[in-house]
Amino acid sequence: xxxxxxxxxxxxxxxxxxxxxxxLVMTSCGDEDPTKGRTPKQVLAAAQKTLDxxxxxxxxxxxxxxxxxxxxxxxxxxxxxxxxxFEGTLTVPVMGTEAQVDVVSVDNVVYAKxxxxxxxxxxxxxxYGVPDPAGLIAPDSGISxxxxxxxxxxxxxxxxxxxxxxxxxxxxxxxxxxxAVKKVLPGAAGExxxxxxxxxxxxxxxxxxxxxxxxxxxxxxxxxxxxSEYDVExxxxxP
Numbered sequence: 001x002x003x004x005x006x007x008x009x010x011x012x013x014x015x016x017x018x019x020x021x022x023x024l025v026m027t028s029c030g031d032e033d034p035t036k037g038r039t040p041k042q043v044l045a046a047a048q049k050t051l052d053x054x055x056x057x058x059x060x061x062x063x064x065x066x067x068x069x070x071x072x073x074x075x076x077x078x079x080x081x082x083x084x085x086f087e088g089t090l091t092v093p094v095m096g097t098e099a100q101v102d103v104v105s106v107d108n109v110v111y112a113k114x115x116x117x118x119x120x121x122x123x124x125x126x127x128y129g130v131p132d133p134a135g136l137i138a139p140d141s142g143i144s145x146x147x148x149x150x151x152x153x154x155x156x157x158x159x160x161x162x163x164x165x166x167x168x169x170x171x172x173x174x175x176x177x178x179x180a181v182k183k184v185l186p187g188a189a190g191e192x193x194x195x196x197x198x199x200x201x202x203x204x205x206x207x208x209x210x211x212x213x214x215x216x217x218x219x220x221x222x223x224x225x226x227x228s229e230y231d232v233e234x235x236x237x238x239p
Contacts, residue, residue: 034158034168034169034170034199034200035170040154040172041153043170043172043198043202044147044150044153044172044196044198045147045148047196047198047202047203047204048144048147048148048204049202050201050202050203050204050230051137051142051143051144051147051203051204051227052139052144054082054230054231054232055081055082055231055233056079056080056081056082056137056231056233056234057079057137057227057228057229057230058078058079058227058228058229058232059077059078059079059080059136059143059225059226059227060075060076060077060078060225060226060228061073061075061076061077061223061224061225061226062075062076062077062224062226063075063213063221063222063223063224064224065221065222066093066221067214067218067219067221070093070214070218070221071093071094071128072092072093072128072130072213072214073091073092073128073130073185074091074092074093074098075089075090075091076088076089076090076091076103076130076133077089078103078133079232079234079236080134080136080137081137081232081233081234081236082137083134083236084105084134084137084138085104085105085106085107085134085236086103086105086132086133086134086136086137086236087103087105087234087236088102088103088133089101089102089103090103090112090128090133092128092130099114099115101113101114101115102120103133104120104238104239105132105133105134106134106236106238107238108132108134109122109238110122110123110124110125110132110133110134111123111238111239113239120239126186130186131184131185131186136184140183141183141184142183142184143184143204143207143225143227144204145180145183145184146180146181146184146194146207146209147196147204149176149177149179149180150172150174150175150176150180150194150196151174151175151176151177152174152175153172153173153174154172154173154174155170155171155172156170156171156172156173156195157171158170158171159171161197161199161205167199167200168199168200169197169199169200169205170197170198170200171195171196171197171198172195172196172198173193173194173195173196174193174194175191175192175193175194176191176192176194176209176211177191177192178190178191178192178211181209181211181213185213185223187213187214187215188211188212188213189211189212189215189216189218190211190212190216191211192209192210192211192212193210193211194208194209194210195207195208204227205226205227205228206224206225206226206227207224207225208222208223208224208225209222209223209224209225210222
């Protein structure tokens with residue numbers, strides 16, 4: 001009897017330690033309040049202020065469920081600065097494949113190095129169904145403008161995330177009118193569902209928007225905006 005118990009003690013001890021660790025994580029999440037006693041509207045207002053005051057961000061916006069046959073922005077990623085300016089890549093589906101294009105936007109002019117070319121040339125992003133990416137950092141028409149336009153805000157669950165899961169992240173859900181979404185993604189129609197993730201430094205780290213981006217009656221799909229870094233300093237010049 002003692003021999004059998006002795007053989008199982010290490011396994012039982014390990015299970016007990018794992019259980020205690022899980023309880024400690026759950027307790028610490030419950031004890032911390034990422035909202036700091038504020039309403040969802042106040043938290044998003046703080047996150048909007050953080051976005052509007054940062055020197056620049058590294059970010060991406062992408063759709064993982066773009067309907068077949070839709071020719072519009074699939075992904076954009078790169079750096080946005082307060083100038084406003086953008087340097088990065090845009091990915092657009094073209095004839096059954098995906099074209100990834102190097103893009104620089106500065107002084108209200110968009111330059112792109114199109115496939116099979118070796119130099120940048122001016123283009124009108126509207127011809128490709130995408131906005132000027134530099135505008136995504138503008139307070140009145142960029143990512144942060146979505147926060148102020150969100151209706152029916154509700155607080156969701158608090159979760160751990162960030163480096164080594166050290167951050168407490170709060171989630172918020174609501175809806176957006178197409179008038180707000182069109183500023184970021186032209187072609188939007190109808191009402192959109194949105195979920196935001198905000199960290200305890202009042203930084204928006206993720207926003208997922210779902211609805212009819214290609215017009216009323218067309219298939220609904222979603223875009224996710226990820227902001228991976230704030231306070232980015234980068235000189236972006238005409239190529």
